[in-house]
Amino acid sequence: MLRFITRRVLTAVPTLFGLSVLLFFWVRLLPGGPEYALLPEDASAEQRAALRRTMGLDDPILEQYGRFVLQLLQGDMGTSLQTGRPVLTEFLIKFPATAELAAMAMLFAVAIGIPLGYLAARRRGGPLDALAVGGSLLGICTPVFFLAFVLKLVFAEQLGLFPSAFRQSPGLDATRITGFFVVDGIATREWDAAADALMHLVLPGLALSSIPLAVIVRMTRASVIEVLGEDYVRTAEAKGLHRGTIRTRHVLRNAMLPVVTAIGLLSGSLLAGAVLTESVFAFGGIGEFIYAATQTRDYPVLLGFILIIATVYVLINLLVDISYSLLDPRVRVS
Amino acid sequence: MFTRTSKRFLAPLAAAAATAVAAAGCAQSERDAGGDPNESRPLVFAGAGDPRSLDPVLVNDGESFRVTRQVMETLLEHEPGGTEIIGGLAESWESNEEGTEWTFRLREGVTFHDGEVFDAEAVCANFDRWNEFTGGYQSSNQTYYWQAVFGGFAENEDEDLPESLYESCTAEDDTTVTIAVTEPSAAFPGAFSLSSFAIMSPASIEAAAGQEVGGDEGSPVLPDYSQEAGVIAGTGPYTYESWDHDAREVTLTRYEDYWGEPAGVKTLIIKTISEETARRQALEAGDVHGYDLAAPADVEPLKEAGFQVPVRDVFNVLYLAYNPEANEALDEPDVRRAIAHAVDRQRIVDTILPEGGEVATQFVPETVQGWSPDVTAYEYDPDKATGLLEDAGESDLTLNACYPTDVSRPYMPAPKDIFDIVQADLEAAGIAVEPESKPWDEYIPYTDAGECSLYLLGWTGDYNEAYNFLGTWFDGYKTAWGFRDDGVFEAMEAAASEPDPEARTGLYQDANEVIMDYLPGLPISHSAPSIVFSPDVEPPAVSPLTQESFAEASFR
Numbered sequence: 042m043l044r045f046i047t048r049r050v051l052t053a054v055p056t057l058f059g060l061s062v063l064l065f066f067w068v069r070l071l072p073g074g075p076e077y078a079l080l081p082e083d084a085s086a087e088q089r090a091a092l093r094r095t096m097g098l099d100d101p102i103l104e105q106y107g108r109f110v111l112q113l114l115q116g117d118m119g120t121s122l123q124t125g126r127p128v129l130t131e132f133l134i135k136f137p138a139t140a141e142l143a144a145m146a147m148l149f150a151v152a153i154g155i156p157l158g159y160l161a162a163r164r165r166g167g168p169l170d171a172l173a174v175g176g177s178l179l180g181i182c183t184p185v186f187f188l189a190f191v192l193k194l195v196f197a198e199q200l201g202l203f204p205s206a207f208r209q210s211p212g213l214d215a216t217r218i219t220g221f222f223v224v225d226g227i228a229t230r231e232w233d234a235a236a237d238a239l240m241h242l243v244l245p246g247l248a249l250s251s252i253p254l255a256v257i258v259r260m261t262r263a264s265v266i267e268v269l270g271e272d273y274v275r276t277a278e279a280k281g282l283h284r285g286t287i288r289t290r291h292v293l294r295n296a297m298l299p300v301v302t303a304i305g306l307l308s309g310s311l312l313a314g315a316v317l318t319e320s321v322f323a324f325g326g327i328g329e330f331i332y333a334a335t336q337t338r339d340y341p342v343l344l345g346f347i348l349i350i351a352t353v354y355v356l357i358n359l360l361v362d363i364s365y366s367l368l369d370p371r372v373r374v375s
Numbered sequence: 376m377f378t379r380t381s382k383r384f385l386a387p388l389a390a391a392a393a394t395a396v397a398a399a400g401c402a403q404s405e406r407d408a409g410g411d412p413n414e415s416r417p418l419v420f421a422g423a424g425d426p427r428s429l430d431p432v433l434v435n436d437g438e439s440f441r442v443t444r445q446v447m448e449t450l451l452e453h454e455p456g457g458t459e460i461i462g463g464l465a466e467s468w469e470s471n472e473e474g475t476e477w478t479f480r481l482r483e484g485v486t487f488h489d490g491e492v493f494d495a496e497a498v499c500a501n502f503d504r505w506n507e508f509t510g511g512y513q514s515s516n517q518t519y520y521w522q523a524v525f526g527g528f529a530e531n532e533d534e535d536l537p538e539s540l541y542e543s544c545t546a547e548d549d550t551t552v553t554i555a556v557t558e559p560s561a562a563f564p565g566a567f568s569l570s571s572f573a574i575m576s577p578a579s580i581e582a583a584a585g586q587e588v589g590g591d592e593g594s595p596v597l598p599d600y601s602q603e604a605g606v607i608a609g610t611g612p613y614t615y616e617s618w619d620h621d622a623r624e625v626t627l628t629r630y631e632d633y634w635g636e637p638a639g640v641k642t643l644i645i646k647t648i649s650e651e652t653a654r655r656q657a658l659e660a661g662d663v664h665g666y667d668l669a670a671p672a673d674v675e676p677l678k679e680a681g682f683q684v685p686v687r688d689v690f691n692v693l694y695l696a697y698n699p700e701a702n703e704a705l706d707e708p709d710v711r712r713a714i715a716h717a718v719d720r721q722r723i724v725d726t727i728l729p730e731g732g733e734v735a736t737q738f739v740p741e742t743v744q745g746w747s748p749d750v751t752a753y754e755y756d757p758d759k760a761t762g763l764l765e766d767a768g769e770s771d772l773t774l775n776a777c778y779p780t781d782v783s784r785p786y787m788p789a790p791k792d793i794f795d796i797v798q799a800d801l802e803a804a805g806i807a808v809e810p811e812s813k814p815w816d817e818y819i820p821y822t823d824a825g826e827c828s829l830y831l832l833g834w835t836g837d838y839n840e841a842y843n844f845l846g847t848w849f850d851g852y853k854t855a856w857g858f859r860d861d862g863v864f865e866a867m868e869a870a871a872s873e874p875d876p877e878a879r880t881g882l883y884q885d886a887n888e889v890i891m892d893y894l895p896g897l898p899i900s901h902s903a904p905s906i907v908f909s910p911d912v913e914p915p916a917v918s919p920l921t922q923e924s925f926a927e928a929s930f931r
Binding site: 072073074077079080081082083084085086087088089090091092094095119120122123124125126127134137138183190193194197198204205206207208209210211212217220222321322323325328333336339 | 417419421424425427428433435436514515516519522523533535536588590595596597602619620621622623624627642644646647648649650652653654656657659660661662663781815817818819821823832833834847848853854917
């Protein structure tokens with residue numbers, strides 16, 4: 042297992058290095074520059090030129106790349122040009138928001154998607170199956186931002202059941218430890234703060250869960266149908282095994298293999314893809330910040346954030362492979 | 376079996392959700408506890424972006440100033456709801472004849488939030504500090520407004536920085552201070568009202584003294600004192616209580632010993648909501664009590680729903696710039712005039728701008744000193760435009776014209792809609808238009824480089840001096856404008872070098888007349904950006920400069 046993990050980590054190094062090269066040159070190829078975004082419209086040409094110079098943007102591009110790599114190896118990802126704070130600090134501030142949101146969305150997707158997909162497969166051709174298949178198609182087709190607006194309109198504005206924006210109610214006196222508001226609330230026993238943060242996660246979590254939920258329902262359904270037709274299930278039934286044992290040990294466990302892979306991949310994409318949901322709910326996560334960084338040509342943030350996300354993505358995939366090998370011992374050999 | 380499994384999963388989930396709903400309900404009811412709402416409820420205002428720093432000398436954007444202005448005060452300020460410059464921390468002011476010494480009589484009985492007394496020494500400590508900035512502080516990204524007004528520093532570390540205009544600050548006595556500059560500037564006295572030049576307590580300056588702009592050359596890190604509440608003490612009606620970067624909110628608390636009228640609401644929270652529609656929805660859902668720069672299309676529905684949208688006076692200009700270096704036909708005065716007659720500016724004001732907008736007759740709004748009632752007018756007359764083009768021999772003229780996308784500015788709320796009218800009008804007059812659009816972040820460099828024959832752009836004033844509008848456009852040759860006209864440049868120079876503010880007003884009136892005779896571009900409109908408040912709030916006087924003092928607001 043250790044060798045397997047080591048090999049996977051080592052293969053990630055050239056991937057991330059290649060990505061850093063591509064990213065570095067890509068962001069520099071974007072037209073415009075931070076000197077236009079950071080200074081007011083009427084700033085003089087001299088002021089803009091001076092800013093470029095002090096940022097080292099007039100140096101040869103290879104020299105800039107060398108500087109970037111050298112800093113990166115020392116654990117320094119530079120500073121956000123927008124906020125004047127280190128990129129890593131900014132990431133640590135923004136990441137919990139996105140991670141909490143993605144976790145909530147995945148919780149909804151898994152908690153609803155797997156049972157629904159399983160039931161749809163068991164009652165194949167019935168009304169529940171039709172509902173699950175049709176509903177999942179709708180979930181995949183509906184743009185997340187549209188769903189987010191509808192959820193806000195109905196549940197926040199009309200019914201007033203949930204807050205319409207933010208991670209926590211403004212002015213709530215909450216202690217911050219990790220930046221994960223729900224976790225902080227529980228750790229400090231500030232139950233109202235934890236509950237408040239949880240309430241703020243419901244609508245954005247639901248909106249963001251639509252696509253993974255749909256994918257999980259469809260994959261679970263297809264996978265369960267496939268496994269139900271396998272010989273070993275028939276054999277298990279023939280030798281008189283208890284029905285519950287067949288379902289959990291033989292059907293669900295084997296059917297979950299592709300679903301777990303999908304959950305891993307979807308989790309990664311949720312981290313990167315929460316930008317619209319974050320904007321609609323003013324959630325203040327990494328997606329919203331990266332979007333702002335592209336607007337202001339905040340090169341260090343673009344580079345740093347995307348590299349960190351890529352690393353997280355690689356790690357999630359590694360975890361998926363490990364969990365895969367736990368579910369299916371044959372994977373360990375390869 | 377499955378049913379049992381699902382129950383095992385779902386039961387705790389349902390219990391957690393129910394607890395969450397109940398606890399959140401309790402939290403809500405605690406927040407809505409009775410009593411005077413001004414004492415028990417925070418007033419929450421939504422901004423579009425996070426502030427950059429709590430020290431105003433280090434910022435140049437409206438989102439940061441909205442926060443710092445509630446806490447830090449300047450020697451001069453603009454009257455509430457207006458543009459006239461009045462005393463702030465200074466009760467009166469005067470300059471010597473040469474315009475090189477500005478003497479301020481300071482308000483008495485003012486204290487900083489840390490208990491220190493506000494006096495002439497405190498003023499000098501601030502101005503001296505700014506002039507003596509070194510290292511990373513000398514970047515134009517950190518001290519933009521200091522450099523825009525005073526040029527450089529006591530010891531410039533970049534040889535391209537101009538010499539500092541600032542000479543000295545002298546505390547004549549406790550309440551009299553004189554600021555000397557090396558030469559007169561058309562920026563004064565208006566520039567003393569710039570939010571960047573707000574006065575911090577000497578103890579705060581001392582605490583911040585050891586903190587430099589960190590990081591390396593390419594990635595400066597702002598000093599800690601500017602990133603958290605607790606160090607900076609001003610004299611304003613609010614104090615910095617906290618800055619929660621995670622929750623993207625700055626909390627301000629009423630300063631009970633404020634020298635003026637105390638703040639109406641005890642706690643003011645400025646929250647960031649980047650997305651425009653999300654700001655509106657947060658207001659409609661009751662999560663915030665107001666927000667700025669409402670989309671023009673949202674104004675009427677919001678009013679109908681009972682929200683308040685007080686109208687600001689205008690203090691900006693939208694123009695259509697001509698660039699003769701991009702198309703030499705624009706060197707011809709008749710072509711420039713033809714374009715001016717071709718565009719139906721009243722239609723833009725009536726159909727696109729929010730209530731309170733006006734057609735511009737010149738490059739400054741009427742509220743700015745130096746506005747002239749006698750400039751050449753270019754009324755909408757497409758036939759005249761066509762005739763002028765024929766006279767100039769440019770009946771088959773084709774011009775490329777640019778507009779920005781993905782942006783809404785206070786002076787230009789819907790660039791594409793405005794551009795569509797301009798394009799249709801020009802084509803009706805016989806000018807073929809090749810439209811070019813660029814995202815905002817590419818737009819300024821593109822137009823600055825002289826790539827567009829015509830382009831839409833504008834400016835919102837920082838302070839009430841014509842120089843603040845005209846100075847950066849017309850005081851000499853600029854690639855963005857691409858024209859060289861001694862008449863315009865000399866008129867601007869004459870106004871800028873006049874030390875007496877009253878005489879300068881007359882000279883700027885002359886300059887505006889010369890500019891509108893030459894017509895380097897077409898001033899289109901002055902717009903009143905919309906600010907919205909919920910029905911339960913008594914809003915502050917709305918400011919043409921978007922400099923609202925939230926201390927004037929209260930719950931009804």
